[in-house]
Amino acid sequence: MKIHEYQAKQVLSAFGVATLENRVCRTPEEAEAAARELGGGTVVVKAQVHAGGRGKGGGVKLAHSPEEAREVADAILGMDLITHQTGPEGVKVRLVMVEQGCRIARELYAGIALDRASGMPVMMASSEGGVEIEEVAARDPDAILKEPFAPDVGLQAFQARRLAFRLGLEGKQVRGAAKMFQQLARAYVARDASLAEINPLVVTEDGDIIALDAKMDFDDNALYRQKDLAGMRDTSEEDPLEARASAADLAYIALDGDIGCMVNGAGLAMSTMDVIQHHGGMPANFLDVGGGATLERVTEAFTIILEDPKVKAILVNIFGGIMKCDVIADGVVAAARQIGLSVPLVVRLEGTNVERGREILAESGIELTVAGDMTDAASKVVAAAASRS
């Protein structure tokens, strides 16, 4: 789960991470009042969207007076912010954060992610702050300093100091930065984050260490023990069909093509997308109905696919293990009856209770094409979609 910058700063502040005072605003008037409350001097107005790269897209602007803050907020609020993470259509800006300005001496990077190779969280730091860490990693992997740490032992003080020294910090900056690295590591573990980034982490002209930006993503599997974080979810930032699927416990990702897919298991779902493209088609979505799907979940999955206006044909590819083929068949029939099947449907079933599943489909009277294997299924659904475009 992703949250906004202002929320990430709230989460990190609770662990002692130093941030600047800020206000969240929904209107230009609120932004003007916020700038006044923050002392009336220079402020930064920042678009609050989940995508990164906001500055380059024009979503972050300086304002030197409350009036200018209002003008800048007026320009940012409601804009379709386009960044390298949003796609060409951009995302609508609904919130801005107005934050105190500060005098920056140096911009650094600090972040934590789960390192799969070592199976541990790893603290990363770089003296190249303010730029995408992926760019730094691609250009010069050695420019990223790394310290892995075990969750319950934590990032040790010597590791945090080592990072600070290698970043070329001096005097009280070393203590300040090391402290912030440890605070970030504690927050990462305690809140079950999957990503925590401070970019840039700045050294001010006074030598203070401040988290000027903050980004946190959380492990969806741990939200059951992070209940207050769930309240930070902003579904307006999510694809509406994806949000609906997530509420129904379905793994769904909207894609650009015209062939709707319903598959059980993530690997098979990805492979189904691959085989569709192999046969010249384009998938409209990734959808894994999961292992223990109920009739209701299958029906909801099918409904979500049918609500995507791009979909010209549907492929159901099920290899039953935990998931029983008769449950899938019942769901397909129920959904097709409830909302009407407006596009060609190709079904490939194999695995647990496959005979019963095939009977249910055959007896339903619903018009569909049965496929024998993945190649057969893909070529049939690609042909069906092509015949309708």
Added chain:
Amino acid sequence: MAILVNSESRVLVQGLTGSAGSFHAGQCAEYGTQIVAGVVPGKGGTIHAGTPVFNTVAEAVAETGADVSLIFVPPPFAADAVLECGDAGVPLAVCITEGIPAMDEVRIKLALEGSGTRLLGPNCPGVITPGQCKVGIMPGYIHMPGRVGVVSRSGTLTYEAVWQLTSRGIGQSTCIGIGGDPVIGTTFVDALELYLADDDTDAIVLIGEIGGTAEEEAAAFYAASGSTKPIASFVAGATAPPGKRMGHAGAIIAGGKGTAAEKKAALSAAGIAVADSPADMGITMAKMLVERGLAAASVLD
């Protein structure tokens, strides 16, 4: 004797009385697996579907000589269940549970290091040695005893690969699902090490997916091993968009890394055959077997 499990394996089931545990333990027993015990805290001393239930793993091991644990415990309690296997010295813990917090997986992995317990999973379909022992949720009937090992990060895609092999008359020695999470117990490299040393395995099908570097590590391990056992592979997610988590927590192309193209290139460079389409996993293996004289030409039909 294949790898990990065989007809001698004695299996205890943690979470035996839950709906998933009960159903799948029944399916495993029907396949011929020796289900010797259940562990459900608070239900010790009862009998569930003919199987004695114990309060702790240690008791179950002491009383029944169980040497494999099959875990169906819900996510909040699954890490504890795995660690209890480590404490009791169960040689193999197979964790089916999906949805365990990643931080718990890190904790499990660190805690089991240097212990005598091998973890398979979590979030995996389990392991099966066809005709001998099924410890997992895979449909038994799609398998056929034979000499090809199958190892995969995905559940249903493993079934697909197995079915393609069986349909061609190619049997399997042992099939392993290692799981789709970012931090798992047994890795591709661990599985390859076992297969390459196994006299009952002639060849291996390895099924990867986008995200991480497990396939690249497997390729490097195979190249360095000097083994000539043929390996056929497929990598799912060639058409997945970057930055999107494709169902599995581990299946994500992040920062331009972990793409199918990179993985396929690494596998090819190591001398591993790569199927272009998931529909071709079976035929790719069949061709290698025939070339090496390990199967009759009829498997190509």
